[in-house]
């Protein structure tokens with residue numbers, strides 16, 4: 001039944017409770033418009049709940065509906081404003097769950113607001129009783145909507161120009177231990193790591209302004225370290241100063257101070273929320289600063305296939321919201337990261353037009369309408385012995401970040417940084433010479449380590465360290481045939 005039938009039926013607006021599919025939220029013949037937002041959810045209905053009714057309910061509750069018929073619908077262009085579930089496919093290998101496609105008219109969303117988009121799409125529906133679980137797998141964001149966002153303030157191309165570094169991944173390190181260092185000792189770590197060969201160091205997600213180190217101490221000692229390392233090496237260096245704080249006023253104060261003492265980059269955590277992220281993005285754009293986003297907290301809702309929001313959706317939202325860097329996984333390191341799924345995240349950050357790639361979890365063609373590109377960051381339990389795999393997986397436009405894998409080096413932080421820089425340059429050279437770095441990687445590293453003691457020591461300590469566990473979030477292929485309504 002389509003929306004027109006609904007309007008014509010006298011019983012459509014009789015008071016009482018009616019199935020969502022009968023209220024017009026299931027329209028199997030609906031052809032999404034180019035300007036529609038489309039979401040694909042993985043729905044796991046409660047036992048006995050029809051998947052089509054469940055899909056219609058998600059469409060209803062994420063757009064205009066409530067649990068009972070309301071006559072005030074008739075005061076609106078309700079056919080237009082109702083989200084339309086239009087396709088439901090079984091999830092292969094998972095008999096209890098279904099992929100439901102839902103189209104939303106663009107007029108349902110305020111331009112340029114992730115807060116508004118998410119208040120609809122992930123607002124009420126995740127707690128809906130007829131569903132055991134619900135996951136937002138992917139979204140098609142129409143060009144007309146993408147164009148209402150500013151996107152990354154700096155982007156990959158301009159970041160490289162400011163750094164004057166091209167043709168290789170950038171190298172970074174998260175300062176460790178995460179908590180407890182004084183400002184002066186913290187600055188020492190930054191200096192050693194940058195002097196030894198890294199491009200960036202960074203604050204960890206939970207370093208803000210604690211009793212052991214107030215933020216101004218950290219910023220001042222870090223910038224002294226950056227300036228000294230730049231002078232010593234003749235290269236541009238940076239350190240991501242985490243401005244995450246309790247209020248926007250505090251974050252602006254910290255960001256202004258970072259800029260005033262010469263930092264090129266500031267950092268925020270995902271936990272500050274979408275509106276705060278967009279505000280900091282506007283600030284970074286006005287102030288010619290690179291904005292680094294640490295995705296702290298994301299695994300609470302991205303990691304399980306059956307419930308939550310895929311990180312590929314968060315990555316799309318963050319490119320629109322406008323961050324220059326985003327943590328996107330390592331595949332080989334200590335944290336969750338299926339190779340195919342992770343490739344999808346990297347493509348979202350770096351492509352201007354991303355075609356549907358079901359094997360990478362990408363359900364839709366997606367144009368980014370010339371928004372600048374976000375630099376993905378590979379971080380979490382990586383070391384020099386994996387350099388061939390990292391370069392093969394991620395290519396050049398990535399920051400490879402070795403925290404423990406720099407600071408834990410047996411001969412010290414500078415040696416750890418040198419090991420990573422030499423391993424990277426040896427691998428880039430081998431790749432550029434046309435060698436098969438994946439197959440020959442260990443030999444290439446071993447050869448480079450003959451002339452670089454720090455690299456030899458790094459390989460001796462870490463070369464056998466791997467994190468081989470089953471991924472919790474791999475793509476499920478989607479059949480082309482849909483279930484008839």
Ligand SMILES: O=C(COP(=O)(O)O)[C@H](O)[C@H](O)COP(=O)(O)O
Nearest residue numbers: 174295327335379380381402403404
């Ligand atoms: O502190 C680290 C890594 O330190 P180390 O290099 O010592 O393991 C970061 O918080 C993680 O990368 C976050 O994870 P993700 O990057 O997946 O968001």
Ligand SMILES: [Mg+2]
Nearest residue numbers: 174178204205
């Ligand atoms: Mg961390």
